[in-house]
Amino acid sequence: MLFASLAAQAQSANLCHDASVFEDRNGNGLRERGERGIPGVTVSDGVRIATTDRVGRYSLPPVSGRTLFVVKPAGYRPHRREDGLPDTWINWQDTPGPALRYGGVPAAPMQCKSFALQREPRRAKPLDVLVFGDPQPKSLTDVGYYQRDIVQPLVAQGGGRAQADLGISLGDIVNDDLSLFTAIKKVDAALGVSWLHAPGNHDIDFDAPRDEESLASFRHAFGAETYAWEEPEANFIVFDDVIYMPGKKPSYVGGLRESQFAFLEAYLPTVPKGRLLVLSAHIHFYDAEPGIETFRRADRERLFRMLSAFPNVLLLTAHSHAQRHAYYGKADGWLGEGLLHEFNMGAACGGYWSGIADASGIPSATMSDGTPNGYSRLSVDRGGKYSLRWFPARESPNRQIGLHAPKVLRQGSWPGYAVYANVYMGDERSVVEYRIGDGEWKPMRRVEQADPAVLVQNLADDAAMRLRGYDRAPEASPSPHLWRGALPTDLPLGTHRIEVRTQIEGYGLATAATEYRLDPAP
Known part of the structure; x- marks a missing residue:
């Protein structure tokens, strides 16, 4: 048994021995003669991290049930998959997981992946990031509202693609019906922008027996649930902050798992202090009701202590279907300079695609706090300075x-x-x-x-x-x-x-x- 275990470990390690991160000069996603490896790039499985050597190779033995991803480095853009998502990840699942209604991650022989990156020219303007909270369609009808109310106007304004450098959706990509992941990806692909997704409490497999398996179908559709992405102006960490508690009421709470803290402890020392550090998640860090934990206080304080060494930090969250700014100080566990800013942004679906329909048949979707549904733009300058702006859907941007x-x-x-x-x-x-x-x-x-x-x-x-x-x-x-x-x-x-x-x-x-x-x- 001991020899068999050692042989399996050796075989697993060899799977990633020749994997690399390389400069894809012709943009076809394949490594060809003359295309060199890129040294110093971070690759991770959401717990451990590795760094590519001088010829772009990395070694990270596969662990079933995890997702391997490259931390896209500043100055490069990734190849795009057929579904429009950035080709920056691969799932590892060599044995069948629990039987789930929406399928989860199919079992397949584990393999490592070589990641193709193309150089990007230096930006003359600030980084422009589209940020969506809670698209949350409950049907294909709602997917159509999302397409016509949010996505199509952005594509039309940009002359065929959204004029932005990056996009992020802050969870509740759908509303419990995970079969809609395919439809929502197709709509988002029309934006023509590298798009990052955080999972929400309506994106989980509710028939999963444990929290650790509750995002299997999400991972199959979108990749890792906790990962990082780098731009010259900012480093982004996108993570799952929904702790699923099957059989309990409520069935979830905001928080982080030990594996996520392990990733943060390994990755944060590599983040330049001169950039803005943006944490993007679904559930907000403040309590919706006094005395009731929306986000586990111990996890929040532990996270804030880890972030306190960074002079420029922004938290982006959604979940509330309302809009507010929250600021944290020493009493909340934030030990850094000044106050830590969280923008809890309104939803793309607003009040859950509800209310009176207009002449186009799209519901008013106003949120409970009176904010019209829409989206945000995050603008980031080099040096960590940023600004946020709210855009009501299909209305004048001057309606503030x-x-x-x-x-x-x-x-x-x-x-x-x-x-x-x-x-x-x-x-x-x-x-x-x-x-x-x-x-x-x-x-x-x-x-x-x-x-x-x-x-x-x-x-x-x-x-x-x-x-x-x-x-x-x-x-x-x-x-x-x-x-x-x-x-x-x-x-x-x-x-x-x-x-x-x-x-x-x-x-x-x-x-x-x-x-x-x-x-x-x-």
Whole structure:
């Protein structure tokens, strides 16, 4: 038995002896005469890492149940697979896993892979990254909404492909029906951009017996669930932060496995401190409800301690189907300089592809906090400086503020009625001002309450005697980016213009306007 075990280990080690990372000069994905290996490139199986030698070779004995991937180095782009995904990984599974409804990873003889990379010219502009939260289609109908509402406009604007350097989806790629992975990949391929995927709690195999096997079907479709990607301006770590707990309620919690910490401990020392370090995951790090762990506190503090050595760190998450900025300090385990910034971004599907459909048949999909569905762009300069911007789907990119105000008030009535401004990218540091007509600008007061515009839709859904859409709008939730300004009633009779303004980082001066009317008492 001992000799058989040693022989198997030797055979496993030899599988990767001649594998390499090479410069693919003609872009065909095959290593040919004259195409040299690339030294110093990181290759990993999500736990261990190896570095290519001076001729581009690496050695990493296969372990069944893991995914081998190359950490795409800065200055190169990978070959693309037929399904549009970057060809940077291969699954290892030499014995059948548990029988799963959506198939998991098929068993096959394990082999190592040579990775083809092409040189990229130096960028003259900042790195431009498209970021999607929760596409989350529950049917092919929803995949069609995602295609027409998010993807097609980006392709059209770019003249046949999205004008971006990279794309990331922050989990819930689908909504429990993992057979939709194929359809969503086909839609994303039209963007023509290297696309990275983090898994979400709706992307798992719910019939898996253990957390370790719960992403088998995801891995078969998208590759590793925890991996890294490097650009000259930023290093990206994309990871699964959903701990599946079969048989329990709730059936998952945010957190990290020991294998993921092992990968981070091995990889982080290789990350240049002068770049932005971006961690992309699905579940946000803050607690949705006080006293209930959304993300395991011990895991969060351990992760934050590991990141504290880096001067420029950004956390990108989704999951909430709302939008907020969170900032962490010493009390949260962040020991680095300043505050650690998390952008918990809204969903591509918004309020789960719900609400009233427009003339194109696409639901309004407004989120519970009043943010319209859409996507973000992350812009990164060399040196770690970055900015974020929100783009409402199929609307003017200048729509950065949503307003709600009464249409008519009685002249001379008690001035207890207000205009509400929902600044989608706002936070507690934002300064929001308003004025009536040509009057002076006055500060608005930040309030954490439901956006009245969402409440209007909730009440209309309640009062309707038949369904107004396939699914009604989500129930309004307190918005962390809502401001209130009282409306004066001592002005002359007639219509009065309301203007709101604020500065939004990454956008500049954002404005919005509406009006109300003062009438005499009947």
